Amino acid sequence: MRAPIRTLIVDDEPLARRGLELRLAAHDDVEIxxxxxxxxxxxxxxxxxxxxxxFLDVQMPGTDGFSTLRHIPAAEMPLVIFVTAYDHYAIQAFEASAVDYLLKPVDDERLRQSLERVRQVREQRTASANCSQLLELLGGLSGRAPLELDEALQPDALEQLQRDDRLSVRDGQRTLRVPLHNIRWIDAAGDYMCIHTDDDTLVLRATMRELERQLDPQRFPRIHRSTIVNARRVAETRPHTNGESFLRLDCGQELKLSRSYRDRLSLLQ
Incomplete structure (x- = not known):
């Protein structure tokens, strides 16, 4: 169940406060x-x-209702229903973004309508907050800033996000998240995989297939049965014998492009 609507009544007339309190008692989801x-x-x-x-009275001694709102920080601002005996404040009330404007004496049906508006606004705010949290979470999983809604609505959004920016690999009990732009190339060494980055070489027990599943083949094509390269780090290609080629990376490292993977060469050109 939803938490009750925590409500504050502000009116300089004790009888007006008491009357509103009694009327609100008929609404189970309102807590004064x-x-x-x-x-x-x-x-x-x-x-x-x-x-x-x-529920805020407009005319009060000292600080009136509108001045009261101006002194409440935006981060603390509740939903506002103005309650007053004068109808000529209505335009000013809605300019202050009030949910509703009730005339005294408060009518039960108008109060019900006002509370229904509050519930609708509350649902919209909750949905918006949940959406923002989800977009932030998805962005966090990919190491990116909070996403736009249309990005997150893509059918393979999470998979694509994870592939776009970081490679997640297990190292014993740890999970390492390696920024993709730092990876130069990956190669196999027996039962281990070596991930060569700008900063270090990570050696871990994994398979080529496991890493391939996480990587975009357009950005990280396999160029040999034991080698994957970051296509963005390839500075030069030069032909070799038997249909093979060599790739020179921006760090100076040379890698062989196997004949059986030469169709991947087009991805690097």
Whole structure:
């Protein structure tokens, strides 16, 4: 079940506060966490209680309803329903992004409609927050900034993201995430794989097939039965005998392009 709507009532008239309290008691999902009769106290209670909704009188001694809102930080701003005996504040209320504007004495049906608006806005905010968290999570998995929604909606979004920026490899009990742009080439050494990066050479127990499954063949083509290369690091190709070629990387390393993998040469040109 959803958490109750934490609600603060702000009105300088005790009878008005009590009347609203009684009407709100008919709504099971509303929890009144506090009441007060002036703007300064309201600002302090919003900071302390963190209500999700505030019923706010417009005309109060000292700080009126609009001034009260101007003193509440945006990060703490609850949903606002103005409650007043005067209808000429309505435009100003909606300019202040109020959810609704109720006239005193508060009508039960209008109160129900206002709370329904609050529930709808609440659902939209929750959906938006969940979406943002999901996009941030997906971005984190790929080592990227939070994604745009259309990126995350791609059918193979997570797989593609993981392939786009980092290679995840097991090293004993650890999982290493190697930035793809740092990888120069990968080659096999018996039961081990050597991942040659700009900083180091990682040696770990794995298979060529396991690494290939994570890598985009357009960016990391296999050029030999025991070698994968980062295509972006290839600086030069030169032919050799028997249909083979040599690739020179930007670091000076030379790798052989096997005849059986020469169709991959087009990916490097």
């Amino acid at each position: 966490v506090g009441q007060c009769g002036d703007g300064a106290t309201a600002i302090a209670k919003v900071h302390k209680l963190q209500p999700e909704l505030i």
